[in-house]
Amino acid sequence: MSPPVVRSLLPLAGVLAATAALPAQEPKPGQPAPATAAPPPPSGSTTNGAEAPWRLQGALGLPDWLHVQGEQRTRYESLHNQFRFRQPNATPPVRGYGDDEDVLALRTWLRLEARGDRFGGTLELFDARQYGIDDTGFADTTMVDTAAVLQAFLDVHLGELGGGRHKLRLGRETVDLGNRRLMARNAFRNTINSFTGANWIWTGKENSVRAFWTLPVERLPADFASIQDNEWQGDRQDTELQFWGVYFDHQFDDRTNVELYVFGLDEDGSTTRERELYTPGVRLNRRPKRGNLHWETELTAQLGHSKANTAATSPKLDHLAGFATAALGYTCDCAWAPALAVSWSWASGDQDPNDGDNERFDTLFGARRFEYGPTGIWGAVARSNLNSPEVRFTLQPSKAVDVLFAWRGVWLASERDAWTASGLRDRTGSSGTHVGDQFEVRLRWDIVPKSVNLEVGGAYLAEGSFQDRASGDQGRDAAYGYVQGTWWF
Secondary structure, three states: OOHHHHHHHHHHHHHHHHHHHOOOOOOOOOOOOOOOOOOOOOOOOOOOOOOOOOOHHHHHOOOOOEEEEEEEEEEEEEEEOOOOOOEOOOOOOEOOOOOEEEEEEEEEEEEEEEEOOOEEEEEEEEEEEEEOOOOOOOOOOOOOEEEEEEEEEEEEEEEEEOOEEEEEEEEEEOOOOOOOOOEOOOOOOOOOOOEEEEEEEEEOOOEEEEEEEEEEOEOOOOOHHHHHOOOOOOOEOOOOEEEEEEEEEEEOOOOEEEEEEEEEEEEOOOOOOOOEEEEEEEEEEEOOOOOEEEEEEEEEEEEEEEEOOOOOOOOEEEEEEEEEEEEEEEEOOOOOOOEEEEEEEEEOOOOOOOOOEEOOOOOOEOOOHHHHOOOOOOOOOOOOOEEEEEEEEEEEEEOOEEEEEEEEEEEOOOOOOEEOOOOEEOOOOOOOOEEEEEEEEEEEEEEEOOOEEEEEEEEEEEEOHHHHHHHOOOOOOEEEEEEEEEEEO
16 A cells, blocks of 8 residues: 555544544433534533633623634645546546645634624634645635635614514625535635625524525635635625525424525626526425434425536526435434434436536535535535435544544436536446445544544545546546644634
């Protein structure tokens, strides 16, 4: 085994060793299973009389109406056997990237919030950068966004309405909606989506409604050389890209809810995909609880018009696509809270590149990590042209530690469309659909509760027949590992 493979798989070995060494802890009745997504920034509250972690808020002695908090995250990533192709449409396809890639990814944000009875506001400054990407490496705007204004909005509290309370938010913000598949504040990815516009939010006892119209923020710079050098360029938004939606959530009980939504995306410009998409959907969800089943299902349609690529000469096509997912799991009410879940995801792909239609599902501004494995310089699975079952197993050896093991089979929904994560495509459909099998392992440890977190993990993609056939015998297994530390202050 070559040294890069060993380097990529070291985090996986560390997860296994650390898990074996952890003491068992009896669960509290009703305590939920560990979340599969990255944990949100901690609030700083204390539990069981434990000493509160250090916070900038307390150190500055700010008044109650003014709040400040921040996060600094450092992650080392290593990828062996790059799976992407820089020229996937060449004959034969040209990989164009180096075999191995190592990167140090840094992400820092500082948020200031003013809270009042009638008005409130938030200012969040953000910096994301990378070190280590060479001329043969992969880099894009998901990695670098230096010295940016991530959020800057004003809240106007409008009082009571229809048994609830409502407010209007104006400015730039980040948003998580539902299970974050179509609109998300990215947790694992180095950069974060943000949107500038107006957002009306109504919240009642069992229901909530959100209606928004925004201009998605374009992260800059976008060219490889500037990203490689972590150059600064002000982010921007304009009316050529507009994103709007209405989202309704009804809570049946403390674990079960239904969500109904419709999103619209309007994109102009000859060198864009000129998308005019309407995306309605429904999601039913029952959250995990020890000693109980949990489940989820989501169905999404997508219709409108789009181009297959950004070339100015590319014709505008009818767009009709869809997404479906279903999951069922059980969490044991016992030591280490073992939980087993099975799921299936399907996202449509383009059935025929010559029929004047585009059936490839567009995930809009959604996140992938919570469902499809690490992103960063990995991201081998995307919510587009995908037919994919998964089995995942989680453990919580102690309050501070949770562990994940997962297998995901990766097939194409359409054999004539691309494996979108790599760009590889066989327009004849003769290469089959099996991209490969992804194995994932991850450990998270709150070294200092609500203050310092260590995460280590990795993924391995065992090649399927599609890779070899579509690439002209260039298919191969790929391995990825990472170690990251996060400090909330």
